[in-house]
Amino acid sequence: GFATIDTDREKRTGLPEVIYASGKTAEQVAQIAERMHQKGIDVLATRATPEMYEEVQKLIPGAVYNPLAKTIIYRESKYENDKGYIAVVAAGTSDMPVAEEAVETARFLGNRVESVYDVGVAGIHRLFHKLELIRNARVIIVVAGMEGALSSVIGGLVDKPVLAVPTSVGYGANFEGVSALLGMLTSCASGVSVVNINNGFGAACQASLINKL
Amino acid sequence: GFATIDTDREKRTGLPEVIYASGKTAEQVAQIAERMHQKGIDVLATRATPEMYEEVQKLIPGAVYNPLAKTIIYRESKYENDKGYIAVVAAGTSDMPVAEEAVETARFLGNRVESVYDVGVAGIHRLFHKLELIRNARVIIVVAGMEGALSSVIGGLVDKPVLAVPTSVGYGANFEGVSALLGMLTSCASGVSVVNINNGFGAACQASLINKL
Amino acid sequence: GFATIDTDREKRTGLPEVIYASGKTAEQVAQIAERMHQKGIDVLATRATPEMYEEVQKLIPGAVYNPLAKTIIYRESKYENDKGYIAVVAAGTSDMPVAEEAVETARFLGNRVESVYDVGVAGIHRLFHKLELIRNARVIIVVAGMEGALSSVIGGLVDKPVLAVPTSVGYGANFEGVSALLGMLTSCASGVSVVNINNGFGAACQASLINKL
Amino acid sequence: GFATIDTDREKRTGLPEVIYASGKTAEQVAQIAERMHQKGIDVLATRATPEMYEEVQKLIPGAVYNPLAKTIIYRESKYENDKGYIAVVAAGTSDMPVAEEAVETARFLGNRVESVYDVGVAGIHRLFHKLELIRNARVIIVVAGMEGALSSVIGGLVDKPVLAVPTSVGYGANFEGVSALLGMLTSCASGVSVVNINNGFGAACQASLINKL
Amino acid sequence: GFATIDTDREKRTGLPEVIYASGKTAEQVAQIAERMHQKGIDVLATRATPEMYEEVQKLIPGAVYNPLAKTIIYRESKYENDKGYIAVVAAGTSDMPVAEEAVETARFLGNRVESVYDVGVAGIHRLFHKLELIRNARVIIVVAGMEGALSSVIGGLVDKPVLAVPTSVGYGANFEGVSALLGMLTSCASGVSVVNINNGFGAACQASLINKL
Amino acid sequence: GFATIDTDREKRTGLPEVIYASGKTAEQVAQIAERMHQKGIDVLATRATPEMYEEVQKLIPGAVYNPLAKTIIYRESKYENDKGYIAVVAAGTSDMPVAEEAVETARFLGNRVESVYDVGVAGIHRLFHKLELIRNARVIIVVAGMEGALSSVIGGLVDKPVLAVPTSVGYGANFEGVSALLGMLTSCASGVSVVNINNGFGAACQASLINKL
Amino acid sequence: GFATIDTDREKRTGLPEVIYASGKTAEQVAQIAERMHQKGIDVLATRATPEMYEEVQKLIPGAVYNPLAKTIIYRESKYENDKGYIAVVAAGTSDMPVAEEAVETARFLGNRVESVYDVGVAGIHRLFHKLELIRNARVIIVVAGMEGALSSVIGGLVDKPVLAVPTSVGYGANFEGVSALLGMLTSCASGVSVVNINNGFGAACQASLINKL
Amino acid sequence: GFATIDTDREKRTGLPEVIYASGKTAEQVAQIAERMHQKGIDVLATRATPEMYEEVQKLIPGAVYNPLAKTIIYRESKYENDKGYIAVVAAGTSDMPVAEEAVETARFLGNRVESVYDVGVAGIHRLFHKLELIRNARVIIVVAGMEGALSSVIGGLVDKPVLAVPTSVGYGANFEGVSALLGMLTSCASGVSVVNINNGFGAACQASLINKL
Numbered sequence A, B, C, D, E, F, G, H: 001g002f003a004t005i006d007t008d009r010e011k012r013t014g015l016p017e018v019i020y021a022s023g024k025t026a027e028q029v030a031q032i033a034e035r036m037h038q039k040g041i042d043v044l045a046t047r048a049t050p051e052m053y054e055e056v057q058k059l060i061p062g063a064v065y066n067p068l069a070k071t072i073i074y075r076e077s078k079y080e081n082d083k084g085y086i087a088v089v090a091a092g093t094s095d096m097p098v099a100e101e102a103v104e105t106a107r108f109l110g111n112r113v114e115s116v117y118d119v120g121v122a123g124i125h126r127l128f129h130k131l132e133l134i135r136n137a138r139v140i141i142v143v144a145g146m147e148g149a150l151s152s153v154i155g156g157l158v159d160k161p162v163l164a165v166p167t168s169v170g171y172g173a174n175f176e177g178v179s180a181l182l183g184m185l186t187s188c189a190s191g192v193s194v195v196n197i198n199n200g201f202g203a204a205c206q207a208s209l210i211n212k213l
């Protein structure tokens, strides 16, 4: 086969192998999903199109698709982390696909998640209405495009680790997410670290490792 | 001489000719200053070193130096714009040199100015304590380095034009002000426009033209 | 719904909420438009395709489409700012879509607008023919691609604030508007501030706040 | 004074105010340090020169200087986090200043720290000799310049969160740390997040927040 | 015709002329292929689509297509370099198209090739399982995207020249291969040199020249 | 010696060999100058410091230094091109060093030169006062920093070739001349070509070749 | 109409108005072409598709299309410059579209043209076979992608002005022509100036102005 | 001590450990050198200042300094590779420091070296005079700044592997070696691979591994 499943990975890294569907055919995604399923491994595919879901569903009828997150999930594991929840906070409605990728991934990894959307800094009163929910999380994922200012503001308001996800939302001098990325990296608030542009999945992995501590 | 004074400029553009001292010798700055002074033109030199001030003072004893702003000013004009004030808001103490350049320039141009410093978004409660002062201005200059988030937050809280000045404060992925510049240009708030990195002078010119309307 | 309308925004920021149609489906745009319309809010959608207009028109028959500006507008408000007009000046015919976005937005916000097109610096006599119209405006929006030189030239000829809008018009070393953006930011004329590439909407918002002073 | 101490910050963000000495005079650093000391606040200054230390020592004799880390520390707090330790892993000897900044900061914040240096991927056997020490940490800070590959390798070997700090070590196509930054952001391993170039301080802040969970 | 075949090239440069199919029509590729074939020159076309192959096959029935490598090959030459083999090592399955271009080109040039795929540094134990095969090669081509760390790791483990090929695999801060390129250029291991992004062909040419020594 | 003089160059390229003094010691410059002088070759050294001139003068007493242009010249040739003159036009006084390098080089190459300084587009009336002098040249060198708009304006006003020289004059988003360079490359006027940042020498070489036609 | 024809331009700039077809509809191109034709102005449209040509031909049957150059031309003018010819030299076959744009434009402007293709520096003997033809031109346009080395080589071999046109031919680190552009700007040969990426038209305009001297 | 010597490295990688002196004090360099010397390891320090050499010489009197290459060498090994020589070819005299670093390193590693300097493409006849010497090498290192064209030209003339070293020689759009780097990476000649800017050492390491095959 074209891809060997690294079943040992979860023990080694605390994170199971998942399918990054981008650039694969619907058939390839479905085959890998089935192979994992047959070995009793839970399935998560990210960046998955509806066509891919159709193919997967033929082989794994119970699989669930989130069209906003573009995730396919089939999960049998009963593991739930009961230490606390991860907050996923997004600035604008256009950032929601990346935020949802984080939400779905974090849940797949056994975490409780609270999501708070549309609280960008251009109307900062909206953020304050949700501050308690954010402050009570154990880890906070902040998803924002354009200037990415939200992670700085939240970083200065909470005493928990903030994981910032820049998105490619915006145009012109946004440079497909570079502006948000740079803003988050040079954040004037401490306690903020950053993952790649649009990488909701990666932020959720990191948040899950932290939430298990 | 090496530089012709454009006395007509004020009538044409609403802004007088001033001395950009960077790259000139102390003697050159002093000579230009004196020539202007002799023609009855008020003198503003920006990016001026203490050495330059020493030379200017020999020729124009009443000239005043602001070492933080790095401005030399000699002003005889009695013109005061009484329509309202310009607020100059700075994120961190390291942004103060640029903010002070804006303050000195705006006053030189006949404007009333209120300055509000050290209200960066990493401790956003500080901003709210000063919000009324900011909201009551006719124009707001926002000076910030690192991720430049302050202009987005203020832009979303006021109904007056915001002029954003990115500063080169920061290091690493800050790229000498580029991160703040990009953040301000892609601001999620409307009513924000931007001038060049560290250009407190330019922001004050624009603010002064607006404040005269 | 997927987007909460921020009805309070106008009071807070002097600018109403509008629909940024890019990345939304025709149905989504139409639904948001209708919801606003039902609450008695005037509707402006920017970056709207003809398909979106078709959907909006089914629900709001009086809505008007400007295919060059790509705006959908339904306006009942009677407010007209009578202090003076905003001039929208564009360098080339290819810059007209961005200029028209500015014109439509400025009118939607209650401003009188005069537009002056095709006066780029490669044939600078054209600009001089229109100089009086430009000089008599209270605020001037300058829209230009390629090297963006027009804002420097106009900035040196008028005593009113100039808002520069770089456009992505050009190719090669133009880098989708970056050359014009950098040129405008480093303008040798004072009294010029800049918004994001192609952001005619943002320039009009800023101009409207200024024109109300 | 020129800088207001944000004593409330620790309660709000879990991280106390510290002195970022870069760009300040030795006298300014000493004065701020003394003011904090008099209020009973522990003192940490980063990016501090030997001259600054001399001034601080005059006022706070017990202050300790780490010339590699360029930190000045005076700590009275008895707080020690006993949940486990933070590992600080550095690729090359030139990365040690940044690593030491992280070590000093993490200890100042009450954490136990184990440091592992000179284990870059060009001689990967060195890393394997220290793997147990790294694996048994609760959080791992990885400091590396040039291509920044070390965070990917470690990220694939441990089940704990990895915080990657790119350094400006290198030359040419290293672009003062950009290559390492990009490498770390696009890491093929999950469970890795990134802070600004050379920001050992920031990584330690984040690690400390995580280690307290 | 539109392209003159440089039959003399092989003698001059040790490398025959081949067809770079990208940007050519299927007909053009087929015509050039046939013209070469008629002169008794072996045919290699890179970046070839299935449509191109169809056209070539009509004229040269024995031509073979590798859809992953996107190469069309017709080879009559009997030359086989018997000094040793070239190892082509790829980090992830998405890097395989570039790796296969290298494999096909190297074989076309008369070299023995061993390929080792899916041994990226995020699971470095996989690499160690294949280390002997890699170490026994005379030249090693390392193909990797994202942060390109694999060439540093291998460079530190072998005493043979490593040719690194960055790929455009990845997204966001990967910048279509720039991150891998920079990582490979600034590699902390010696004995590594680099070719253009995705240039499996070029790496194989260089490897073949080396393998003939 | 460390540098072989290419005496044949002038015949081959129409341009003699000259000394690029940057990065050489005063002694090296003087030695090369003397060697050329002894062979009867005219001497031009660019980017030369006063210290270099001192050394050269010891060996070639008649050599002349232009401290603004930073050129050392010793010319015995009687050749004067009498077809017409080259105009060297500079935007601001800070652009004069580059403009003077062009002037000195062009004269050294036997051309008549007219220089027109301080006619930047921020006060465009100044340009019109000098337009006849510019229009009557056979070739026009335009030297400008910041946004480099002057070459577009002149390009649209004259029917002669314009050679644009971007300068590094400016700060912030000027990026040491990149903004002017990009502006000149994307000029909306035809008949403009560009040389490297600050390369007054190169523009004069090209202008001289053209002026000889 | 949407575009005013600047009939005065030729007198002012030595270059007539032409149609830049990119971004216009076939109908718009045809209408502008006809309007020019009716006024007795010769027609040149660049970047024109076959569809545009079809529309133009309906209105101006004698118009001629060059599909490689993507130019539409209708020329009645009898003017022929008899001073000498322009050489258009291209490195690779993929650079031919840009070279042909230059050829067609130069002929349209009344110049004699000799074209020399496929003489890139990777097989430099090809260049030497054509050197006399190149050397005897009055101006030389050099068109090259990838590293753009051809203009340096030719610049060192001829005593005539070289106009370099970088093309976007290449991939990866070519960055759509930036590598060739930078290479040409920093050319080690004097007597080379540069136009925008792919701007065969602009090079021909400049060459024509020069060739008329 | 601050640096552990990796004595095993030579066996593992074919390349011994050497001292990269940049960023170390003269004392540190001398101490590491002596420690290596005492263990019987040959010493090579690159990027070494005269002050460092003074310190080293006190401890290892026989050490030799090359001030152009900035290398300190003490070599007792008798190993000489007798298979053939490495050619080090440099474009301009300013590229000689990097070329000499390559020469010294290659000799230190036991290779015979022939160096060919000042054969840049702006006077290509110089290259042809030396072509036999270059062609007869087993590996060719090409060192060039500015546009880096020399590696393309040589790559097209020889049937041996070419290792290209871009240098930071140049100014303006040269961007401290980036232009040469990009030019070499996108070279139109095959059989060329590239190392980091100014990395003469790295090129020699790679060349030495190849020359041993």
Ligand SMILES: Nc1ncnc2c1ncn2[C@@H]1O[C@H](COP(=O)(O)O)[C@@H](O)[C@H]1O
Pocket (backbone or CB within 6 Å): A092, A093, A094, B188, B189, B190, C003, C016, C017, C018, C019, C020, C021, C046, C047, C199, C200, C201, C202
């Ligand atoms: N053309 C435009 N460019 C930038 N921002 C815009 C534009 N049009 C609308 N906006 C902003 O986008 C907001 C709506 O975004 P959304 O909630 O995603 O529809 C508006 O309230 C404006 O502040």
Ligand SMILES: Nc1ncnc2c1ncn2[C@@H]1O[C@H](COP(=O)(O)O)[C@@H](O)[C@H]1O
Pocket (backbone or CB within 6 Å): A188, A189, A190, B092, B093, B094, D003, D016, D017, D018, D019, D020, D021, D046, D047, D199, D200, D201, D202
């Ligand atoms: N090395 C460092 N890198 C980045 N930020 C730092 C560093 N050291 C201190 N800081 C931050 O800078 C703040 C102090 O800045 P200032 O008020 O300018 O002294 C501290 O409270 C930290 O949040």
Ligand SMILES: Nc1ncnc2c1ncn2[C@@H]1O[C@H](COP(=O)(O)O)[C@@H](O)[C@H]1O
Pocket (backbone or CB within 6 Å): E003, E016, E017, E018, E019, E020, E021, E046, E047, E199, E200, E201, E202, G092, G093, G094, H188, H189, H190
């Ligand atoms: N995948 C590739 N990447 C880069 N260069 C290639 C590739 N394949 C072929 N080439 C080069 O392109 C030349 C053919 O170019 P062309 O004449 O345009 O077909 C060949 O002789 C090779 O030197």
Ligand SMILES: Nc1ncnc2c1ncn2[C@@H]1O[C@H](COP(=O)(O)O)[C@@H](O)[C@H]1O
Pocket (backbone or CB within 6 Å): F003, F016, F017, F018, F019, F020, F021, F046, F047, F199, F200, F201, F202, G188, G189, G190, H092, H093, H094
């Ligand atoms: N200001 C300058 N900018 C760019 N190139 C120059 C300049 N001055 C001289 N040159 C070129 O540099 C060559 C001399 O370089 P060198 O052999 O290093 O002294 C001259 O022959 C010119 O071609």
Ligand SMILES: [Mg+2]
Pocket (backbone or CB within 6 Å): A154, A155, A156, A157, A158, A159, A160, A162, A189, A190, A191, A192, D013, D014
């Ligand atoms: Mg915090």
Ligand SMILES: [Mg+2]
Pocket (backbone or CB within 6 Å): B154, B155, B156, B157, B158, B159, B160, B162, B189, B190, B191, B192, C013, C014
């Ligand atoms: Mg606002």
Ligand SMILES: [Mg+2]
Pocket (backbone or CB within 6 Å): B013, B014, C154, C155, C156, C157, C158, C159, C160, C162, C189, C190, C191, C192
């Ligand atoms: Mg003005």
Ligand SMILES: [Mg+2]
Pocket (backbone or CB within 6 Å): A013, D154, D155, D156, D157, D158, D159, D160, D162, D189, D190, D191, D192
């Ligand atoms: Mg991990």
Ligand SMILES: [Mg+2]
Pocket (backbone or CB within 6 Å): E154, E155, E156, E157, E158, E159, E160, E162, E189, E190, E191, E192, H013
């Ligand atoms: Mg090795």
Ligand SMILES: [Mg+2]
Pocket (backbone or CB within 6 Å): F154, F155, F156, F157, F158, F159, F160, F162, F189, F190, F191, F192, G013, G014
């Ligand atoms: Mg012209």
Ligand SMILES: [Mg+2]
Pocket (backbone or CB within 6 Å): F013, F014, G154, G155, G156, G157, G158, G159, G160, G162, G189, G190, G191, G192
């Ligand atoms: Mg020449």
Ligand SMILES: [Mg+2]
Pocket (backbone or CB within 6 Å): E013, E014, H154, H155, H156, H157, H158, H159, H160, H162, H189, H190, H191, H192
């Ligand atoms: Mg070759």
